[in-house]
Amino acid sequence: xxxxxxxxxxxxxxxxxxxxxxxxxxxxxxxxxxxxxxxxxxxxxxxxxxxxxxxxxxxxxxxxxxxxxxxxxxxxxxxxxxxxxxxxxxxxxxxxxxxxxxxxxxxxxxxxxxxxxxxxxxxxxxxxxxxxxxxxxxxxxxxxxxxxxxxxxxxxxxxxxxxxxxxxxxxxxxxxxxxxxxxxxxxxxxxxxxxxxxxxxxxxxxxxxxxxxxxxxxxxxxxxxxxxxxxxxxxxxxxxxxxxxxxxxxxxxxxxxxxxxxxxxxxxxxxxxxxxxxxxxxxxxxxxxxxxxxxxxxxxxxxxxxxxxxxxxxxxxxxxxxxxxxx
Ligand code: SAH
Ligand code: AVI
Numbered sequence: 001x002x003x004x005x006x007x008x009x010x011x012x013x014x015x016x017x018x019x020x021x022x023x024x025x026x027x028x029x030x031x032x033x034x035x036x037x038x039x040x041x042x043x044x045x046x047x048x049x050x051x052x053x054x055x056x057x058x059x060x061x062x063x064x065x066x067x068x069x070x071x072x073x074x075x076x077x078x079x080x081x082x083x084x085x086x087x088x089x090x091x092x093x094x095x096x097x098x099x100x101x102x103x104x105x106x107x108x109x110x111x112x113x114x115x116x117x118x119x120x121x122x123x124x125x126x127x128x129x130x131x132x133x134x135x136x137x138x139x140x141x142x143x144x145x146x147x148x149x150x151x152x153x154x155x156x157x158x159x160x161x162x163x164x165x166x167x168x169x170x171x172x173x174x175x176x177x178x179x180x181x182x183x184x185x186x187x188x189x190x191x192x193x194x195x196x197x198x199x200x201x202x203x204x205x206x207x208x209x210x211x212x213x214x215x216x217x218x219x220x221x222x223x224x225x226x227x228x229x230x231x232x233x234x235x236x237x238x239x240x241x242x243x244x245x246x247x248x249x250x251x252x253x254x255x256x257x258x259x260x261x262x263x264x265x266x267x268x269x270x271x272x273x274x275x276x277x278x279x280x281x282x283x284x285x286x287x288x289x290x291x292x293x294x295x296x297x298x299x300x301x302x303x304x305x306x307x308x309x310x311x312x313x314x315x316x317x318x319x320x321x322x323x324x325x326x327x
Contacts, residue, residue: 023233028273031284036276038230040172040287041119041146043222045229049123051222053094058218060210063168064097066319067198070312071100071166074321079104082194085112085158090147090185091169092116095127101164101196102135111137113158119146147181148173153188160192168200168319171255171290175300178290182304186326195306195324199292201317205249208291212247212256220245223258226286236270246283255290259283297322 023042030037044052056064084105089098095116105112114131118124121144128142145151163185170178185195200208212219223245227238243260250257262278269275294311297320301308306324313320 024272027230027234027270031270031273031276036278036282036284038226038284038286039148041148042226042229043286044118044120044123045225045232046120046122048222048225048229049093049120051218051225053096054218055214055222056096058211058214058216060214062207062211062318063198063200066314066316067166067168067321068097068100070198070314070319070321071097074312075100075104076107078323079162080108082162083108083110083160084162084194085110086115086161087112087164088115088117088153088157088161089164089166090117090181091165091167092118092124092127092142093120093167094123095131097166098164099131099134101162102131102138106135106138110158111135111139113139113141113154115141115143115154115157117143117145117147117151119144148177151184159190160194161189162194162196163189164196166196166198168198168289170197170300171200171292172287173290174288175290178300179303182300182306186305189326191326193325194309197297197322197324199297199320199322200289201313201320202254202291202293203318205251207318208256209247209249212258212289213245217245219247219258223247223260223286227260230270234270234272236268238268239266242266243284250288253288253290254292254296255288257285258287258289259285292320294320294322302327 026039055061087101092098102114116127124142124144128140131140141154224240227240230236231238242263244263246259246261247256261283265280266278267275298308301324305327307327309323309325311320311322
């Protein structure tokens, strides 16, 4: 397997979230753009990961339970068919659904290796410890990393390996960044490996918008958490209450956009950057969540040197699991 770079840190020890020059540069660039924008990875400190877990249990958020049902229906057959011996998962989070894959590996007699990769360091440690307890004999090697950067994966990966990217998180990347990420994955895959991805599908706009505007306000809290992360890491003085949650479907690019809208004219101090001016109603775009169909996934895969092997939507066409191989 090609080693791509050693920027990733092995073991859940180092966090990207030191007040580092990269974060400062990203925030400075994002907040000086005509449409202010921040990368969605900054939602995910420990609290952000917990809020995401709450989102997955909301009645409006159909994605997680639909993907789980698809995994439960397919993994017990797919894993023995592939003979999967290691699972490398990007953006693993709590790995709740990953357990469906790990259990299928166990039933198939391959205790193997699990490499969860995530930027949310302390949450990842918690996930890894829980899995070691639940799956005795499974080697769990967490990697704290920003998957938008180059990365390397342990060399002694038992093959065949399954690379997984669940939850529809691919949708949180602009297409060029998604293609870069998939291309790096493809370079790490051998011919016998597979890529398993979850994608949220294009559908009735009302249904999608409801999933990002839940009645309990959890998504709003998740959105505002990004400002708390910035305050914590950079010492800025954002008042989260001075920003309203807004999420809407943008049909041209088939994506949800999440924004934080300044409720009044205000200035926010960000040490190392200066004062950022917000007009009343001006927003920061905090996330896109692109919705797909089979053709749009085939396009992303094709551009990354992958091809679709199987495409499995649920009967309501809400969400799909797709497997890919090297083209
Ligand atoms: N896979 C889980 C969690 C999805 S939430 C599920 O399907 O439920 C998205 C996850 O990706 C979070 O755990 C978040 O911390 C992680 N993440 C987001 N951006 C990331 C980045 N740039 N690098 C690494 N992990 C990232
Ligand atoms: C992680 N990701 C796939 C979620 C999504 O639906 O785009 C993040 C999220 N944002 C708001 N709610 C959930």
